[in-house]
Amino acid sequence: YRGSATRTGAYAQQTWSPGGGVELRFGGRLDSHSFTSGGMAASPYSAVAFPVFKRARMSLGWGQNAQFAELRQLLSPARVALPPERAVHFQAAVDVATSERSRLRVEVFERRDRDLLFRPRYEPRIDNTDRIVAPLLPAPWVNSLNGRARGWQAMWQRRSANGLNGWVAYTYTGTRYDERVTGRRFVSDFELTHQFQTFLSYRVRPTVNVSGRYVHATGLP
DSSP: OOOOOOEEEEEEEEEEEEETTEEEEEEEEEEEETTOSSSOEEEEEEEEEEEEETTEEEEEEEEEEEEOOOHHHHTSTTOOOOOOEEEEEEEEEEEEEOSSSEEEEEEEEEEEEEEEEEOTTSSOEEOTTSOEEOOOSSOOOEEEEEEEEEEEEEEEEEOOSSEEEEEEEEEEEEEEEEETTTOOEEOOTTOEEEEEEEEEEEEEETTEEEEEEEEEEEEOO
């Protein structure tokens, strides 16, 4: 493939603080791509944050997002009309100040995907009658994948101008995708079901800082 494309877009955001520690945020963006059909792709979002009690604050967020195909997909020999991929995000989180320098954050999230790009005929497979189906070459890209990812995360963090800083977090994520052409159902290639992370930083002197990070996860190596 060889070619070029033009992407244009605009972005706007507005934040209101009506009082009582409440914060409202609305915004969105418009994008277009010279190689795709369907006109402009809109990505609106909204969020609200408010105090639950003296040391706790809750935030809720929602957004719709669009992502255009890459040039190698739009200009491949087996190309078809490829509208942008879509995703809807939901998020709810609670932040609790456990002390003057530390906090605990618990968050739940979900992402619902539709029209994701996939090549259903690209790999050999076994059909419902245990027959081996040979791959189709070249296999076209199509918007045939729908699915979702959901999970939760808990994080404890300490902040200090001097001494020990850092955070410890655990995240659980579960995914499921449905492919419309072949009827297959599977988890995401990039799913990290369990993920434990820790980051520590210590200021030895005003000009010397030592830090380290450790991650353990199950899923994609």
